Amino acid sequence: MTIAVTGPFASGKSTFVRLLGELGAETVSADEIVHHLLAQDEATISRIVERFGENTLGERGVDRRALGRKVFGDPEALRDLEELLHPLVRRETKRRVAASDADLFVAEVPLLFEGGTGGDYDYTVAVAVPEERRRAWAAERGVDEAALRAIEARQLPQEEKARRADVVVQNDAGVDKLKEQAEELKKRSLDGSVFEQEE
Numbered sequence: 001m002t003i004a005v006t007g008p009f010a011s012g013k014s015t016f017v018r019l020l021g022e023l024g025a026e027t028v029s030a031d032e033i034v035h036h037l038l039a040q041d042e043a044t045i046s047r048i049v050e051r052f053g054e055n056t057l058g059e060r061g062v063d064r065r066a067l068g069r070k071v072f073g074d075p076e077a078l079r080d081l082e083e084l085l086h087p088l089v090r091r092e093t094k095r096r097v098a099a100s101d102a103d104l105f106v107a108e109v110p111l112l113f114e115g116g117t118g119g120d121y122d123y124t125v126a127v128a129v130p131e132e133r134r135r136a137w138a139a140e141r142g143v144d145e146a147a148l149r150a151i152e153a154r155q156l157p158q159e160e161k162a163r164r165a166d167v168v169v170q171n172d173a174g175v176d177k178l179k180e181q182a183e184e185l186k187k188r189s190l191d192g193s194v195f196e197q198e199e
Contacts, residue, residue: 001189002097002105004120006112007127008158009151010137012171012178016127017108019175019182026102030109033089038062047084052077072147078154082111090117104189113156113164125185126165128158130172 005020007013014029021027037044039061048062056067071077093107097120109117118124129137138148155161162168169181 001103001123002107002121003123003125003185003189004107004109004112004118005125005127006109006161006165007129007171008134008155008161009110009148010134010141010143011127011129011158012137013108013110013127015175016125016169016171016178016182017106019179020104020106020186023182023186025104025106025186026096026100027106028093028096028108030089030093030107033092034085035064037085037088038064038067041088044085044088048081051080051084071150072143073150075150075153078150082154086111086115090115094120104186111155113161114154118164123166123189124164125167125169126158126161127169127171128162129170131158133172 003020003025005013005017014031017027017029038048045057045061048056048067052067052070056062056070058064058066067081071081093109097105097107107121109115112118112124135148143151156164167185169178169185171178
């Protein structure tokens, strides 16, 4: 069984995927793959430097903070970065799914519907969060309003992600509630329950 988890920036989708991993699912995160590519993949590092400049290099591969300063707030630069990284992330995710023998495989895919890859998975899950909470979490990560708008311009609205997903997880009441929903999702996925969009 394969499940893709999506949601807007700073919605808690990484936390939800981590909780599913703690419950025994095999997981992969787009962010984790990007981290590896920027730190260790020579071809990717070279392409980043070629497009964004030598000052994006750090002690070990690409300095993610320096790169972030280049792309957040610059829609064209962000698009170029996504066009460079996203095919590599998709390829690695597919490879891991194919190699897995886990009962439940969960992938975190921020641009799942935007990239047209929802059909690659048995089920899709959208994590939804109250807007004021999401903006506060984005600010805690050092992402200001301009940067957040640039990210959002490349994504479907939260409501549309929720409408397209098989299951919507509400991240509005803390980690314990999120864990309960992770447990329910795992149980339903493994016992063959039909996933139904909850009104």
